[in-house]
Amino acid sequence: MRRRGIKASLREKSLEFITKIGKGAVRQILKMGRMGIFLAKSISCCATPPIKVSLVLKQIQFIGYQSLLVIFLTGAFTGMVLGYQGFNTLSRFGSDAFLGPMVGLSLIKEMGPVISALMVTGRAGSSITAEIGIMRISEQIDALQLMGLSPYRYLVAPNFIAAIISVPLLTAIFDVVGIFGGYLIGVKLLGVSSGVYFGEMMSYVEMEDVLEGLFKSLNFGLIIAWVCCFKGYYTGYYTGFGAEGVSTATTQAVVLSSVLILVWDYFLTSTQLFV
């Protein structure tokens, strides 16, 4: 009798456990579906008129122009570190002449797009989530909807277009600054010939590499806008309300964007390698 009771209670507990897992999984699937719909709606608003040009320009100024300083700094120091590490590694094999291609390819294909995107996520992405999140909890988004205006067109699409334009441009700047950072260390400090540095770089870095890097950064721009706008727009649905909800949404946006950038970078790199 007692054993039967224990069995029933165990069955109940395991059923409860499975139900919890099931509910969690369904919630995640629904959330992913909502994210997908959000992306589709946002892209459709970006692709169809009217596009709010003044808002797009304002966001380009915010995401692009205001990120310049941080991109300059990170680009310069990344290039300088690559110059040092590259020289130390290559000189072991007597190949320090290849410092230029090493710095160039590393920056253009991987480090430029990834680090620029991570910097933009931290600087601009978090602000986008916080701004839209505050608008959500203070009913400003509802007010827009009740005026018969689309929040996607006013709040989301300008961020998408601005990020898609700004992030590749910032990446290009990052690459150039990084290459000169590597030049500063490799040529001016460690004694690699200037002609060799740039000459080898020009021989080994192809236009395809540049396009690959820019294509990646375009993808990352889309990811930043998508995740950060989504998290802001759905503040209160997936996070608590109020200041705490906005802060949670902002943290989640930065973490998810950063992880997605790295995961998507792997996918893009691996598929391009196999092509």
Added chain:
Amino acid sequence: MIKVEDLHKSFNGVDVLKGVSLEVEQGELLALIGRSGYGKSVLLKHVAGLLRPDRGRVLVEDQDMCRLRGRELIRVRNRLGFLFQSGALFDSMTVLDNVAFPLREKTRLSQQEIREKVMVELEQVGLLGSEEKYPSQISGGMVKRASLARALIGEPEIMLIDEPTTGLDPLTGHTILNLIDTCHKRLRFSGIVVTHEVPKIFEIVNKVVMLHDGRVIFAGTPEEILSSEDETVQTFVAAGAEWLTHDAACHPPMLDRGKKNIHAF
């Protein structure tokens, strides 16, 4: 004009609306009263199409707001004004820009014409001189008035007003209600006012509906509610009126009856 039929809504398993029905005729102003947390604002958001019900429907001019999507929904919303409890002004814009925003986005009026229209509207709500201030630089009452001006600038046929006096001192609250009354007489919109401003609200509305525990427990005219025999209605109205003197708008015998029940709240 507005018809709510058997509306049910629950949040996380908690039933907020349990079969609410009401009707607002053309040009009529309805007061939706009841204790906090009993679903008044939720009901209003259903009428605006911001929330979807679990069951039941909301008809605005025979169009089911729960089924409308895209352009059809926008068409209905273009005829609707909504005054939020918080004001919901865009905090990055000045009062003038806030009020002008619907006109800038939805009409082809010139900047000069828009400015003139906005100034007229701001004058109506007594906000001339504050047009260049930001929402954070003005008082709660001024935010409500600016929000009312923004809601009215498009001359809506339907107004939904969510607790226009909450958080304001009694005098400012009465000023806002008088302003709503003036605007209603001027524009002849149909509307719903969610409020606790009892019995003052009875002076400006045509109909009163009281929600209690997710259900309608009273629907009738302001005169009828003042002579209602329902204990909950009496108590609620008396609680609102107890600060007033006996020669105020409230029915004195009802005030006495209600005071006896007030401790039950």
